[in-house]
Amino acid sequence: xxxxxxxxxxxxxxxxxxxxxxxxxxxxxxxxxxxxxxxxxxxxxxxxxxxxxxxxxxxxxxxxxxxxxxxxxxxxxxxxxxxxxxxxxxxxxxxxxxxxxxxxxxxxxxxxxxxxxxxxxxxxxxxxxxxxxxxxxxxxxxxxxxxxxxxxxxxxxxxxxxxxxxxxxxxxxxxxxxxxxxxxxxxxxxxxxxxxxxxxxxxxxxxxxxxxxxxxxxxxxxxxxxxxxxxxxxxxxxxxxxxxxxxxxxxxxxxxxxxxxxxxxxxxxxxxxxxxxxxxxxxxxxxxxxxxxxxxxxxxxxxxxxxxxxxxxxxxxxxxxxxxxxxxxxxxxxxxxxxxxxxxxxxxxxxxxxxxxxxxxxxxxxxxxxxxxxxxxxxxxxxxxx
Numbered sequence: 555x556x557x558x559x560x561x562x563x564x565x566x567x568x569x570x571x572x573x574x575x576x577x578x579x580x581x582x583x584x585x586x587x588x589x590x591x592x593x594x595x596x597x598x599x600x601x602x603x604x605x606x607x608x609x610x611x612x613x614x615x616x617x618x619x620x621x622x623x624x625x626x627x628x629x630x631x632x633x634x635x636x637x638x639x640x641x642x643x644x645x646x647x648x649x650x651x652x653x654x655x656x657x658x659x660x661x662x663x664x665x666x667x668x669x670x671x672x673x674x675x676x677x678x679x680x681x682x683x684x685x686x687x688x689x690x691x692x693x694x695x696x697x698x699x700x701x702x703x704x705x706x707x708x709x710x711x712x713x714x715x716x717x718x719x720x721x722x723x724x725x726x727x728x729x730x731x732x733x734x735x736x737x738x739x740x741x742x743x744x745x746x747x748x749x750x751x752x753x754x755x756x757x758x759x760x761x762x763x764x765x766x767x768x769x770x771x772x773x774x775x776x777x778x779x780x781x782x783x784x785x786x787x788x789x790x791x792x793x794x795x796x797x798x799x800x801x802x803x804x805x806x807x808x809x810x811x812x813x814x815x816x817x818x819x820x821x822x823x824x825x826x827x828x829x830x831x832x833x834x835x836x837x838x839x840x841x842x843x844x845x846x847x848x849x850x851x852x853x854x855x856x857x858x859x860x861x862x863x864x865x866x867x868x869x870x871x872x873x874x875x876x877x878x879x880x881x882x883x884x885x886x887x888x889x890x891x892x893x894x895x896x897x898x899x900x901x902x903x904x905x906x907x908x909x910x911x912x913x914x915x916x917x918x919x920x921x922x923x924x925x926x927x928x929x930x931x932x933x934x935x936x937x938x939x940x
Contacts, residue, residue, distance in 0.1 A: 558583050563587040571600075651679070655883060727767065797815075815838035882903050
């Protein structure tokens with residue numbers, strides 16, 4: 555496999571490279587990151603890709619000079635054109651998309667058009683443009699495998715069930731670090747409090763999303779588009795410990811579940827190896843004691859209304875899913891910077907959604923216009939420009 559990784563210096567990207575060290579059949583063709591030049595330099599030293607992208611133009615220029623001075627042959631590109639160049643590189647046959655945010659939409663679309671198989675770890679392209687991307691993947695006949703833990707679990711449960719109708723999807727959630735708390739108890743939560751996830755080791759933005767359950771709202775939308783299941787047939791179930799990654803219920807009442815330790819290398823390896831399960835160094839096995847502790851609870855949609863808003867956006871579709879996502883991104887960034895409070899995140903999303911006039915079936919231009927509108931609304935609402 556010749557692999558291009560968009561987001562190679564982030565959590566998913568670095569874990570993918572750890573797997574590449576275990577599997578000699580994986581050759582790294584292209585690497586892309588936002589601005590982490592030192593991490594990218596070390597990755598180039600080890601994996602010798604043909605091309606790399608640093609999104610930040612100035613930092614890309616600095617890396618290019620450094621590599622040239624030391625005799626490396628890796629081509630250095632930048633910006634959106636650079637991301638797309640990595641996504642469509644002629645020698646890559648599979649593209650792992652793990653950049654954070656809507657920046658992954660155009661590279662995903664262009665990679666599909668170039669006939670690349672997609673391992674999709676980046677939620678936002680599906681959340682905001684799933685109505686465009688999934689039909690495109692079918693049109694071009696590419697293999698499209700979700701890497702997100704829950705969606706990989708659903709995907710795995712559906713193998714061999716192509717002739718059977720899905721009745722319900724059970725999308726599991728850890729409940730985050732504040733499970734069981736009231737809104738009153740969440741008023742004074744700090745970024746440091748919210749960055750302590752009980753199960754998973756993730757980047758800051760995703761960890762905050764998990765604490766507000768907005769991450770689960772995004773995953774409801776993602777599951778809706780990936781598996782063509784209505785919002786009301788997707789049940790969110792809190793499962794502390796993150797042992798059951800998700801379940802599928804069929805029309806005869808049977809339920810299939812995928813279980814495992816909280817380890818992102820399992821869905822990454824499954825996606826990269828065309829659904830073959832291969833042994834790898836450092837894998838984590840469940841114990842009998844782990845299985846004894848499995849229990850399920852309903853999420854508190856009033857305290858964690860970010861999830862309720864995500865379900866609403868999923869029902870409505872169109873540009874409302876983009877507004878939900880973009881308003882959240884803007885609010886989370888402001889919260890991490892200490893400019894707004896914890897509860898302001900969901901409140902801001904709700905206000906942005908209420909102010910928006912939805913477009914039913916947007917093209918990419920309309921999607922990005924809706925993004926700009928939502929971000930501008932949040933910046934004005936919380937006076938973030940002053």
